[in-house]
Amino acid sequence: MKLYAPKYYRNFKCIADKCRHSCCIGWEIDIDESALCKYRASKHPYASEVLNSIEQGESAHFRLCEGERCPHLNEKGLCNIILNLGEGYLCDICREHPRFYNSVVGGSEVGLGLACVTACRLVLSSDEYTDIIEIGELCGESDCEYSISEKREAIYKILSDREKTYAERLLHIQKSYGVSPSFKSDGEWRELLDGLEYLDPAHRGLFSVYSSELSENEMHACELERALAYFIYRHCGKAQSDAELREYLGFCLFCERLLASAVRDGGVDIHTAARIISEEIEYSENNTEDIVFEFYFTES
Ligand code: SF4
Known part of the structure; x- marks a missing residue:
């Protein structure tokens, strides 16, 4: 079966002994x-x-x-x-590591997780996220029947339209798909974040600054856009129905706001914040499930 990846995937190389945050x-x-x-x-x-x-x-x-x-x-x-x-x-x-795979119709998609510092730098600096290209073949067959590619392209079209401000693009996505983290108050989200399992309990403090507030002049808008594109590639790629796509999209929009909050009020740079969110949330099935579950049957 065919193997697909974002165009930037081929530029990844583990830096091994030079890595300052080894996996x-x-x-x-x-x-x-x-x-x-x-x-x-x-x-x-x-x-x-x-x-x-x-x-x-x-x-x-x-x-x-x-x-x-x-x-x-x-x-x-x-x-x-x-x-x-x-x-x-x-x-x-x-x-x-740090690759992840999702089955798609007729093949599989591979990506690079933000928990790896080198992958994180590559993902947050690349605008090539809209180009998903064929990079080879994998053994086996895909039994996936839900086609994500056109649906994801439609979301990416809104997200990558830099004629609009980043805030306008986020609101457009939220309205088009009827999903937004702001259906819960910031306090409710912070409570949920506080109750997650943590690899490093010190990260609880970083997540305690969560806010869904969206500013017209969002700091690091380009990196946030690329991070959201990555979350969508990684998590919406798991959807097997339109309802699941919406739930995962809610999860992605939430992770993007958590990243924006951690950088704005948590005193860390965007690469560190993205790595920590990936380690603590994406690499914990329980934490991911707890957050995705919140978007089950919600309306924005
Ligand atoms: S975190 Fe990434 S760059 Fe560092 S050792 Fe692991 S795979 Fe290599």
Whole structure:
């Protein structure tokens, strides 16, 4: 089946040991069965080290070291599994990060998650989000029957119209699709944000500044536009019906306002705020579901 991606996707390259916020720190990495089989079958002495570093909980994962570092991240910031066994021995999560996939009719779409600092810089600096291009083939077949591409194009057409102010474009999207985070008060949203699960509880404070207020001269309008385009690509791409598309669009509009609030009142730069929102919300199924659920059957 065909594989599609935003045009900027091809410019992504992990900077590995140069990364100042490595994804090999702070995350509990689940190991897939196929990688486990490879470690068990290998005669290489490092494969035994890998097996000894695995903890069996609800799912197999690497036991983190001090500072929540992956046990295979060496002092130079490089991966000892790659150095000793080769890239073919990475588990799915390590090989694919920061990529995400959505099934579409006749194929699959791939994108880059904002939790990766390098992907975040690329996504927030690229206006090529409207160009979704074919980049290759994937094994397997897609069983997706809901076509997102024309619907997403229609949203992107409004979003990318820079003849209008950013605020006008956001309001146009909210009105056209009958969905907006402002159906709840800022206080209600803050309460919901406070009750989410957090990787780093200090981020609760950053989210406590949430406001749906939209200014005519929105700071960082271009980056916010690109971030919203990314949220739409990532989350609306999961919709299997018009009703779901609307719910996910509500979620995306909410994440965009959370990003705008964190930058305006949270004392962090836009790349840091986007990374934290991605880590805390997008990479938590529970948090994403809790917010998407709020848009179930709502009217703006
Ligand atoms: S966060 Fe991104 S750039 Fe940094 S190590 Fe991970 S994939 Fe590479």
